[in-house]
Amino acid sequence: MxxxxxxxxxxxxxxxxxxxxxxxxxxxxxxxxxxxxxxxxxxxxxxxxxxxxxxxxxxxxxxxxxxxxxxxxxxxxxxIEAPSFKPGTGFDDSEEEEESxxxxxxxxxxxxxxxxxxxxxxxxxxxxxxxxxxxxxxxxxxxxxxxxxxxxxxxxxxxxxxxxxxxxLIYDTKIWRAKANIRLDNEKLAIETLNLLIELDKNEKSLTDTQRERAHTAMAMAYEKTDTIQKVIEHLALASRTFKNKEQSARNMFILGQIYSELDRRDSARMVFQKLADTRRAPRKYRIRANIELAKNTENDSASVLVLSRLKKLIRNTDNREFLNSLYYQAGVLEVGRNKIDNAIEYFNKSLRAKKNSDYQRTYAYEQLGNIAFDKQEYVLAGTYYDSVLGKVSKEFDTEKRIRRIRRKNKGLTTLRKYEETVKTNDSILKVVAMSDDERKEFFQEYIDKVKKEDEERRQQLLNAQNFGSSFGSTSLIGSNAKGGKWYFYNDQTIQFGKVEFQRVWGNRPLEDNWRLSDKDGSLIAEDDTTDSESEEEKVNPKYELATYLDAIPTKEEDITKLKEDRNDALYQLGLIYKEQFKNTELATSNFERLLSIEGHKQSDLAINYHLYQVYLNANDEEKAKKHKDIVLSQYPDSKFAQIIREPNVKLVEEKKTDEVLNRYKEIYIIYKLNKFEEALVEIDKFEPRVKDSNLIPKLALLKALCIGKCKDQESYKKALEFVSLSYSNTDAGKKAEEILEQLSKSKINPIKSP
Incomplete structure (x- = not known):
């Protein structure tokens, strides 16, 4: 056995x-x-x-x-990297493998x-x-x-x-080989082999549904690289017919709808997206996105109401929380189409606040909010939204046509916001300067009381958070990360409050022995003397001191004059921007009229009256247009503006006078080239009032700006260039000033060029 x-x-x-x-x-x-x-x-x-x-x-x-x-x-x-193992690695256990x-x-x-x-x-x-x-x-x-x-x-x-x-697996192998050839840019070879495979299948029916889907998907990939869009459509439609591979079939159908949309075949796009949205076998992300694309391809008619209702239903479904950013955005777009602007703003803001979001998605919501603000003539707010767009966009999409358009649009808004801020700030300061001493004290005391109240409310909120944490320990209600227990240090909120409260009472103390000694002279701060500490803290805190604000009020006459000049210059520039760039008659006239009403400001009266004449003439307000026309003609009869009004179709050219102006300009330019910038600036100031109707006026203004850049501060240089850029935007001098401003924004070095 x-x-x-x-x-x-x-x-x-x-x-x-x-x-x-x-x-x-x-x-x-x-x-x-x-x-x-x-x-x-x-x-x-x-x-x-x-x-x-x-x-x-x-x-x-x-x-x-x-x-x-x-x-x-x-x-x-x-x-692309080679694999980190060598051929044969792991085949022989006795072979010592290299470290990798x-x-x-x-x-x-x-x-x-x-x-x-x-x-x-x-x-x-x-x-x-x-x-x-x-x-x-x-x-x-x-x-x-x-x-x-x-x-x-x-x-x-x-x-x-x-x-x-x-x-x-010979058919799968041929499909994968075709895909690899497509990646190698051998799409023609891939198309030939796949065509043979598909033609063979038509005769013998040898491919399974899954293999057939893969073959048509690969064919669509190949034709996409050859830009044969009709063939891409054909094979995507065939690839999404049987729906064996749910993920890829839904993807193919979605791309098919996108192509129809790009070709402006909206009926076909809606049909595809509607079918995909109603296909229960398709993954959720494609069904939700199909509903969004359906909304994009819907006209602003009665059908949009049904689509909007469908989107609202999806929004209410808690399973769709990860898609809320896009759902809210598209609902806002539909509301804009229906002229329900308030509803649209609410949806766009909800889209921005959605937890799961992307910066690229946010750029669209910010753009829509910016467009709404721009249409409402809230230009400062619009510029803020466009800034947000440019701040969120990544380098990958920075050259998009949409982003370039927003950047151009925001360029003028950035300058406008700067001048609006100057007017607002300087008006506020000048208002305080004009107050009596008692009025100033009352004004700032109200502000201090408001600040104290806000600080006390924040302090109370922290105290409430601490009490709440003490009562409930580290429960999930307060978002604690603790694993268990009710100890103080298990609660993040109470820890944070403790830090704030410690710094409020004790200040910033170094981690050392005897940290409670105030001046290291042995005097110990009492634990229970927090009330006195708080009152002392309030007394020494500069933002609670009336003197802090009173001392900041400018008193020198030259400082007050500078504030007024900057404010007046900003008003003039705002009038030009609203008139020339944004074609906003109301805001242009508002700034020009206010500047005319300011006592002691006469430097720009001629130009302001001429601009107001043009604005009112274009607005068909003949009475006001005549008023400013008469001022130009009666008070400045020899000016170029008066000549334009009298003879709008006659070219402002006088050969003899032009020669004299040109010769004088050349003389001043030679002085500039000899680096005598201050002397050139003096000569320009003397010569400028005599130049009334020369086409060299823009070049003279640019030369003056360049001289300012050489002998004055950079801020004055920028203002001079901005004046040339805005006043003579259609001339070579205005364009060159714009180029220099762009260089200044990119570099702190003053790239001063000759005109």
């Missing part, structure tokens, strides 16, 4: 050893290696491959504002595929007897594809097609 057992054991061991060979074509050998390949090496490789795919899906973020890529992966050619960085999931899948081929291939007499080796080569090709090594991927896939034409 014992001998029989030994014989049996020996026979089993012999059978196992015999079946491990890859050179004998026996039933046992074939099945042993097929099973080992499938359930050991390939299983582990496929699991690693699936983990890699999941990792890609988690990292990939779609921008639904643009046409989606057909394959949800973005390859970056600059990051951890392998990616796709590298591991490739390693397992290579191992399956090397250890379990049964290529006997030129025929592969292991039916799972073609799967190993396919896994090898796919792993190399996702590590952006497309040429080696094609080689692996070609090996299967050449040597195993009857392999079970």
């Amino acid at each position: 014992k001998k029989l057992s030994k014989i049996l054991v020996f026979s089993i061991v012999f059978a196992i050893v015999y079946s491990c060979g890859t050179r004998k074509n026996t039933f046992v050998n074939r099945n042993f290696h097929a099973l080992t390949t499938k359930y050991n090496v390939l299983f582990n490789g496929e699991q690693a491959f699936l983990k890699g795919l999941k990792e890609i899906e988690e990292k990939h973020e779609d921008n639904f504002w643009k046409r989606l890529p057909i394959e949800p992966i973005t390859f970056n050619e600059n990051t 960085k951890p392998l990616s999931h796709f590298d591991k899948a490739e390693e397992k595929a290579v191992k399956a081929v090397q250890k379990h291939s049964m290529n006997i007499d030129g025929i592969e007897r292991n039916g799972k080796i073609d799967e190993a080569y396919l896994l090898l090709g796919k792993a190399r594809y996702y590590t952006q090594r497309f040429i080696p991927a094609v080689e692996a896939l070609n090996y299967v097609i050449s040597n195993y034409p009857k392999a079970s």
Whole structure:
């Protein structure tokens, strides 16, 4: 019996050893290696491959504002790296492997595929007897594809097609080879091979629905690279017909709708998006986005009410919280189309406050709010929103046409906001300057009382938070991160309050022994003397001191004069901006009329009256236009403005006078080139009033600005350039001034150029 057992054991061991060979074509050998390949090496490789795919899906973020890529992966050619293992790594346990960085999931899948081929291939007499080796080569090709090594991927896939034409996965292999060729810019070759595959399937019906979907998807990818948009539409429609791969089919359908929308075939786009939105098998993100795209392609008619109602229903569904930013935004767009501006503003603000959001999404909401403010002639607010757009946009989208348009639009608004702020600030200061001493004290005391009240309310809120934390410990109601217990230091809010309260009572104390000693002279601050500490803190706090504000009031006559001059200059510039850039008659006349009403300001009366004449003339207010026209003609009869009014169609050219002006300009320019900037500035000031109707006036103004830049501060230089830029915007001098201003904004160095 014992001998029989030994014989049996020996026979089993012999059978196992015999079946491990890859050179004998026996039933046992074939099945042993097929099973080992499938359930050991390939299983582990496929699991690693699936983990890699999941990792890609988690990292990939779609921008639904643009046409989606057909394959949800973005390859970056600059990051292509060779795998960190050498061929044969891990095949021989006795071989000492070199130290390297951890392998990616796709590298591991490739390693397992290579191992399956090397250890379990049964290529006997030129025929592969292991039916799972073609799967190993396919896994090898796919792993190399996702590590952006497309040429080696094609080689692996070609090996299967050449040597195993009857392999079970031959069609999948051909599709993957076509995809790799597309990535290598061999899209024509890919189209040819896929066409043969699809034509074969029409005759023999040999492809499964899943394979057919993949083939048409790959064809759409290839035609997209050749810009054959009609073929892309055709194959995307065929690829989304059977819906076997829910993710890819829904994606194909969504892209199809986007293409129709780009081609302005809105009826077709709405039909596709409606179908996708109603397809329960499609992933939620595509169904929600389809509803949003449906709204984008809906005209502002009765249909928009139904679409808006549909969006509101989606907003109320708590399962759609991650899409609220886009849902709110699109609802706002529909409300703008229906002229429900207040509702639209509310939706746009909700879109900005949505928890799950992206900076690119926010740029659209800020842009819409900016457009609404601009249409309401709230230019300062509009500029703030456009600033937010430019602040949120990334380098990737910085050159977009939309962003360039906003940047141009905001350029004038930035200058406008600066002047509006100057007028507001200087008016406030001058108002206080004009007050009596008692009025000033009363004014600032009210402000101090307001500040104290606000500080006390904030302090009370912190105290309430501390009491709340003490009562409930570290429960989730107060957002504590503690794991359990009711101890003080388990509560983040009470810790923060403690820090604030400590600094309020004790100030900033160094971490050292005897920290409570006030001046290190042994005098100890009493613990219970917090009331006195608080009152003392209030007395020494500058923002509670009346003298802090009274001392800041300008008293020197030159400072007050400078405030008035800056305010008046800002009013004039605002009038020009509203008149020339924004064509806003009301605000232009408001600033010009106010400047005329200011006593002691006569420097710009001629120009202001002329601009008001033009504004009222364009507004068909003949009575007011005549009033300012008469002022120009009667008080400044020899000015160029008067000549323009009298003879609007006559060119302002007098050859003799022009020659005199040109010669004098050349003389002053020579003085400037000799670096005698102050002397040139004096000569310009003398000569400028005599120049009434010359086309050299803009160049003279620019030369004056350049002289200011050489002998005065940068702020004065900028103001002079802005005057030239705004007053003579259509001339070469105005454009050059604009160029210099742009350079100044980019560099602190004054790039002063000759006119």
